Amino acid sequence: MEKISIKELYRNSDKYIDSEISICGWIRTLRDSKTFGFIELNDGTFFKNLQIVFDDSLENFKEIAKLPISSSLTVVGKVVATPQAKQPFEIKATTIVVEGLSNSDYPLQKKRHSFEYLRSIAHLRPRSNAFSAVFRVRSVAAYAIHKFFQERGFVYTHTPIITGSDCEGAGEMFQLTTLDLKDVPKTEDGSIDFKEDFFGKETNLTVSGQLNAECFALAFKNVYTFGPTFRAENSNTARHAAEFWMIEPEIAFADLQDDMELAEDMLKYVIKYVMDECPEEMQFFSSFVDKGLLDRLTNVVSSDFGRVTYTEAVELLQKADKKFEYPVSWGSDLQTEHERYLTEEVFKRPVFVTDYPKEIKAFYMRMNDDGKTVAATDCLVPGIGEIIGGSQREERLDVLEKRIEELGLHKEDYWWYLELRKYGGTKHAGFGLGFERLIMYITGMSNIRDVIPFPRTTGTAEF
Amino acid sequence: MEKISIKELYRNSDKYIDSEISICGWIRTLRDSKTFGFIELNDGTFFKNLQIVFDDSLENFKEIAKLPISSSLTVVGKVVATPQAKQPFEIKATTIVVEGLSNSDYPLQKKRHSFEYLRSIAHLRPRSNAFSAVFRVRSVAAYAIHKFFQERGFVYTHTPIITGSDCEGAGEMFQLTTLDLKDVPKTEDGSIDFKEDFFGKETNLTVSGQLNAECFALAFKNVYTFGPTFRAENSNTARHAAEFWMIEPEIAFADLQDDMELAEDMLKYVIKYVMDECPEEMQFFSSFVDKGLLDRLTNVVSSDFGRVTYTEAVELLQKADKKFEYPVSWGSDLQTEHERYLTEEVFKRPVFVTDYPKEIKAFYMRMNDDGKTVAATDCLVPGIGEIIGGSQREERLDVLEKRIEELGLHKEDYWWYLELRKYGGTKHAGFGLGFERLIMYITGMSNIRDVIPFPRTTGTAEF
Numbered sequence: 034m035e036k037i038s039i040k041e042l043y044r045n046s047d048k049y050i051d052s053e054i055s056i057c058g059w060i061r062t063l064r065d066s067k068t069f070g071f072i073e074l075n076d077g078t079f080f081k082n083l084q085i086v087f088d089d090s091l092e093n094f095k096e097i098a099k100l101p102i103s104s105s106l107t108v109v110g111k112v113v114a115t116p117q118a119k120q121p122f123e124i125k126a127t128t129i130v131v132e133g134l135s136n137s138d139y140p141l142q143k144k145r146h147s148f149e150y151l152r153s154i155a156h157l158r159p160r161s162n163a164f165s166a167v168f169r170v171r172s173v174a175a176y177a178i179h180k181f182f183q184e185r186g187f188v189y190t191h192t193p194i195i196t197g198s199d200c201e202g203a204g205e206m207f208q209l210t211t212l213d214l215k216d217v218p219k220t221e222d223g224s225i226d227f228k229e230d231f232f233g234k235e236t237n238l239t240v241s242g243q244l245n246a247e248c249f250a251l252a253f254k255n256v257y258t259f260g261p262t263f264r265a266e267n268s269n270t271a272r273h274a275a276e277f278w279m280i281e282p283e284i285a286f287a288d289l290q291d292d293m294e295l296a297e298d299m300l301k302y303v304i305k306y307v308m309d310e311c312p313e314e315m316q317f318f319s320s321f322v323d324k325g326l327l328d329r330l331t332n333v334v335s336s337d338f339g340r341v342t343y344t345e346a347v348e349l350l351q352k353a354d355k356k357f358e359y360p361v362s363w364g365s366d367l368q369t370e371h372e373r374y375l376t377e378e379v380f381k382r383p384v385f386v387t388d389y390p391k392e393i394k395a396f397y398m399r400m401n402d403d404g405k406t407v408a409a410t411d412c413l414v415p416g417i418g419e420i421i422g423g424s425q426r427e428e429r430l431d432v433l434e435k436r437i438e439e440l441g442l443h444k445e446d447y448w449w450y451l452e453l454r455k456y457g458g459t460k461h462a463g464f465g466l467g468f469e470r471l472i473m474y475i476t477g478m479s480n481i482r483d484v485i486p487f488p489r490t491t492g493t494a495e496f
Numbered sequence: 497m498e499k500i501s502i503k504e505l506y507r508n509s510d511k512y513i514d515s516e517i518s519i520c521g522w523i524r525t526l527r528d529s530k531t532f533g534f535i536e537l538n539d540g541t542f543f544k545n546l547q548i549v550f551d552d553s554l555e556n557f558k559e560i561a562k563l564p565i566s567s568s569l570t571v572v573g574k575v576v577a578t579p580q581a582k583q584p585f586e587i588k589a590t591t592i593v594v595e596g597l598s599n600s601d602y603p604l605q606k607k608r609h610s611f612e613y614l615r616s617i618a619h620l621r622p623r624s625n626a627f628s629a630v631f632r633v634r635s636v637a638a639y640a641i642h643k644f645f646q647e648r649g650f651v652y653t654h655t656p657i658i659t660g661s662d663c664e665g666a667g668e669m670f671q672l673t674t675l676d677l678k679d680v681p682k683t684e685d686g687s688i689d690f691k692e693d694f695f696g697k698e699t700n701l702t703v704s705g706q707l708n709a710e711c712f713a714l715a716f717k718n719v720y721t722f723g724p725t726f727r728a729e730n731s732n733t734a735r736h737a738a739e740f741w742m743i744e745p746e747i748a749f750a751d752l753q754d755d756m757e758l759a760e761d762m763l764k765y766v767i768k769y770v771m772d773e774c775p776e777e778m779q780f781f782s783s784f785v786d787k788g789l790l791d792r793l794t795n796v797v798s799s800d801f802g803r804v805t806y807t808e809a810v811e812l813l814q815k816a817d818k819k820f821e822y823p824v825s826w827g828s829d830l831q832t833e834h835e836r837y838l839t840e841e842v843f844k845r846p847v848f849v850t851d852y853p854k855e856i857k858a859f860y861m862r863m864n865d866d867g868k869t870v871a872a873t874d875c876l877v878p879g880i881g882e883i884i885g886g887s888q889r890e891e892r893l894d895v896l897e898k899r900i901e902e903l904g905l906h907k908e909d910y911w912w913y914l915e916l917r918k919y920g921g922t923k924h925a926g927f928g929l930g931f932e933r934l935i936m937y938i939t940g941m942s943n944i945r946d947v948i949p950f951p952r953t954t955g956t957a958e959f
Binding site: 212491 | 919
């Protein structure tokens with residue numbers, strides 16, 4: 034008798050009809066009458082439940098009939114086709130063993146719970162339909178990212194989480210220390226004596242692996258990172274978390290056009306992979322979380338992304354027959370309302386905005402010939418706005434050094450980054466994709482706290 | 497004319513012989529005479545170089561002939577079969593464009609450098625043969641881990657990096673803060689006022705995702721983590737890093753036997769995958785880094801791992817005709833010398849040691865019926881000793897609570913972990929594999945600093 038998963042049974046049911054199998058799982062619902070009962074069993078391998086029918090021929094019928102929801106079972110029984118019923122087959126149980134009894138105060142009773150409430154029981158919420166779907170999709174999407182890059186020969190690079198300096202200046206950082214906070218050692222001039230700290234210097238949690246990834250791109254040509262990054266920003270919004278995962282590919286012998294092609298191919302690949310592998314979950318999201326979801330994603334997968342320069346985009350927005358909360362003028366950053374207008378109303382598909390003013394972009398982005406804009410791009414998608422930010426990197430040592438000086442940064446801090454330009458540097462480019470933003474986009478979930486297993490946000494580091 | 501990678505050319509050379517192609521890469525060596533020259537070009541996609549032949553029919557022949565090592569090029573030319581030569585084919589260049597000129601003081605000249613020296617130029621060392629091989633293997637092994645678990649339906653779970661408490665007690669932790677270290681806020685009683693810190697409480701970097709992974713295993717049945725973990729231990733050895741990546745699968749409805757089977761299958765799968773995908777790199781390691789490597793790995797892949805209890809292992813060691821530095825007695829932890837003796841001399845293959853005394857293992861491991869040992873296992877492999885540590889988890893609420901009390905831990909800190917046992921807990925198990933240890937094992941590299949892109953160890957957080 035074979036031990037199988039519910040997923041295996043659903044995916045290859047023909048193989049199992051009329052045979053005896055063994056299945057483990059947790060009770061989602063249980064209905065009983067005097068002589069028989071039905072259990073909806075879920076084993077976590079599949080979105081759908083499996084119906085178990087049992088009757089008083091079981092020795093422990095009375096015990097089973099009274100089990101609390103979420104008790105865990107091993108069920109042995111025959112797979113029976115039920116073409117007339119809602120579900121295509123069910124199990125006629127011959128033995129049911131209780132593996133673990135649940136308690137009657139189980140917090141996830143059948144009634145619908147708010148996402149807010151479920152966040153307070155993050156250790157149990159993956160047992161609900163919505164979160165079981167979210168976290169299965171998160172796993173499949175993560176794998177799709179690896180698969181996409183590995184199939185193209187990219188080298189997966191674990192860039193460091195602990196950094197010795199805030200080189201990118203991308204955001205507020207968490208400081209890391211083993212010093213005794215009650216009695217921080219000081220030097221004679223009153224400043225903190227970091228020599229006594231673990232690394233002998235001030236250290237922080239990374240905000241981006243890009244600068245390190247560039248080192249590897251200039252050795253392996255095509256690399257990507259996929260790891261956690263951190264922002265200590267006090268922004269209590271539905272879109273910001275203090276800890277989130279980022280994907281940062283970096284490609285050598287490549288310019289901004291190559292970068293955009295890669296980003297477009299990757300987004301389409303991952304979305305399509307999830308739609309193919311998780312049809313039940315995606316159907317659930319499209320029915321219960323975000324009605325337009327599947328149409329929107331199908332549109333993304335099948336359309337050619339648009340391209341527009343920042344300068345053209347600003348003109349389009351200024352001419353728009355729409356009142357924006359924030360004014361638009363050349364030189365200021367686009368707000369989400371502007372981004373959504375461009376992708377949803379002007380282009381009606383994803384669009385890359387390129388060549389932003391240098392003042393609103395980072396020091397390492399490649400200066401365009403106009404001296405005013407840089408070879409940067411943001412990818413905007415309907416329903417969300419910016420999902421990817423990328424650029425061609427400045428490979429000209431003199432230009433890069435000048436930019437660093439202009440911005441009041443210190444060349445010494447970047448000695449190794451500058452050496453990449455000195456020893457056979459070449460044009461290269463890359464982008465960053467916030468993994469949680471992608472999962473929100475794919476699932477339609479609107480709060481970042483609901484796509485992270487155990488979210489860390491301002492004031493919250495539970496579990 | 498096709499733009500291709502050197503890997504593509506080597507793997508499918510038949511397709512390209514006599515056609516014109518375009519290749520980008522960096523000069524590894526260059527020899528020139530008056531009218532012609534040879535370049536060994538490497539593009540980072542493949543371990544081997546590609547030989548480029550050029551002559552004075554090139555307009556820029558003189559420039560090319562004098563290029564410093566590591567300059568980056570785009571070469572257009574014809575692929576010519578060279579059956580008599582060392583390499584199976586070469587490129588007869590028709591155009592060579594210099595993408596980036598290197599400097600003559602390039603630190604990676606052809607002479608052999610020590611690994612110690614190369615650590616000081618971690619931004620450039622992936623351009624050397626050894627590190628190009630190490631980091632390509634690291635990437636392929638990481639993918640093999642994902643592939644192994646995803647093909648078996650495991651859910652990849654991103655457990656948190658920032659933790660609110662030291663629940664596992666697995667080691668010294670790094671503290672995380674946004675407080676001003678120069679002026680740490682204190683409460684009236686003189687203790688630190690963590691209410692003013694980012695999360696409103698004391699937070700640290702995780703030492704293990706296991707407790708969180710258990711939550712997900714009790715929803716999804718089979719899950720795994722793969723992410724960075726941290727130890728603030730002041731141990732300056734070749735085997736310890738402050739930041740390293742761990743793989744922690746967790747399986748429900750499974751006991752210690754299932755756990756060991758999974759660990760054995762996973763190790764064999766990953767090693768075999770790397771040997772299949774990276775034959776050139778593995779040949780290099782076996783020739784230049786660790787002579788017995790391929791034999792040892794082949795033995796691991798093809799043998800059934802041994803099984804022995806801790807108690808039997810202690811007897812074997814006490815009877816051994818060998819002098820150990822550390823004495824062996826029931827109740828004390830096995831040292832690496834003991835572990836290596838067991839796997840290398842007694843079993844001559846990998847071996848699982850099981851059922852350790854409870855005193856030397858963690859609180860969450862399942863108590864055996866003898867009341868003295870727990871259902872734990874360490875997997876020992878020849879050449880290294882312990883590579884995996886795992887256990888069946890204590891699923892009995894009362895037993896677990898008693899253990900927590902015995903060890904002086906606080907039940908309140910584990911409320912959510914204990915609830916997993918209250919609401920349909922079931923037997924479950926898991927293990928931890930240090931990814932760097934695995935890479936050291938697969939490559940034969942003997943210092944953990946040489947398998948991490950930018951290592952973080954006591955006193956060192958450069959780049």
